[in-house]
Amino acid sequence: MSKAGRSRPPRSSYRCQSCGHQEAKWHGRCPACGEWDALVEEVAAKPGQPLPAGAAASVPVRIDKVEALDHGARVPCGIAEVDRVLGGGLVGGAFLLLGGDPGVGKSTLLVQMLAGFAAHDPSPGGAPGPSAGAGAAPILYVSGEESVSQTALRARRVGAVTPRLMLLAETNLERILAHAAQMQPAVLAIDSIQTLFSDALDSIPGSVGQVRECAGRLMAYAKSTGVPTILVGHVTKEGQIAGPKTLEHVVDAVVYFEGEGGSPYRILRAHKNRFGSTQEMGVFEMRSSGLREVENPSELFLAERPVGAPGSVVVASAEGSRPILVEVQALVAPPSAGVGRRTAAGVDGNRLALLLAVLAQRASCDVLTEDVFVNVAGGLRVAEPAIDLGVACAVASSAHGRAIDARTLLFGEVGLTGEVRAVNFADVRLAEAAKLGFERCLLPKQNHARLDHHHGLELVPIERLAQALSLL
Ligand code: TYD
Ligand code: MG
16 A cells, blocks of 8 residues: 655554554554554654744633634625525635535536635735735635646636636645745635645555645644635545545535536535534536526426326425425335335435335325335435425325325424424425415424414414325
């Protein structure tokens, strides 16, 4: 694995991620705890290292004397769908990870964001730090994956060309940091962290050791200079080996860019955010001219809804403060193999299994031996339990071959005893439903009891799943 030279003293060592045991050489299995594939290269001489130049000694500070972070100082990129997910924009010194599958559109989103920051960054020096007030500080886009001409071509195609945006094709961390120290950018972006390597380690770019070392050094850069730094990271479907998952605890915010294969729609979601909510999401459409914001996702996700078809139900989901009406489709079919299969797209498979069991045991709708397919139309993934009632009713609708009224929608969490439980943001969901012309809503009784407005909808409080099924 390692190409560690025999002639020079080792600069790095290998530490077991499972038990902390340290070895001079790489082993496939930790000699101490026996864990396979757990040894990761790290810089050996960490303790006792001299402080890097410019690093101040740390001082304890009384809590009431600490100046609160000024959240007004956020720099928005002007793409509302991105800014909302970031919690209003980039904060000085923020260290952000933009993750996603290869090909989903991370580089496209990044270049559009950077062009937006260039346009909206009000102070000429950009972020607070040494660059403040030094004339329009550049925004530095480092690509380790593509040449500058490829990056520029994409930027041109999506209309993200601005003279403030500087491109650098480089994979060596030390050289990138040297460029950054010299240029004092307002924002630093690295595409991607997996392509970087530090001279301090012998392992290959993309290995867990390199990814950690490079991310750690970039974080130190972001924190000491106040320059917001964005890392792009690939998530691999199989293991998340060396993937951004190993970085999640290091960074301030993790946003994932998601898309289902074949669908032009993309969702940006925060999984962790020290500066804002993790509930928000942004919706985009990938076009030939780059990513476009989708301002009205409900309309879009309902656009191709079949009317009067069994197995189709509209659910009011809410991602953060943002309501999105989605169509849940279910198909119950005779088992193709000996046992019933479950296929879930856009909803959690375990949750579906639970709902099928509840349907069978508490609502006399037994499809346990049949094949059940559930899909959220438009390639959206809905993780919140408020979709439960809709999923269960869609399955029952398909099983009985009876369509659910097209102007009715529903939401609510389903518990193991078949009870329908209250969810958040009932008001926001109802307002969105009314806006889109729905007339009736089945909702948890507890939510109904606490409502202030009816939004002109006929509201049907539901206590139990069986009650919803008989009503529909
Ligand atoms: P890219 O941003 O390179 O993805 P990532 O950095 O996540 O690997 O874009 C991936 C795909 O997006 C690419 O296959 C082509 C498509 N695309 C468009 O459809 N329109 C565009 O304007 C651009 C730039 C890309
Ligand atoms: Mg890319």
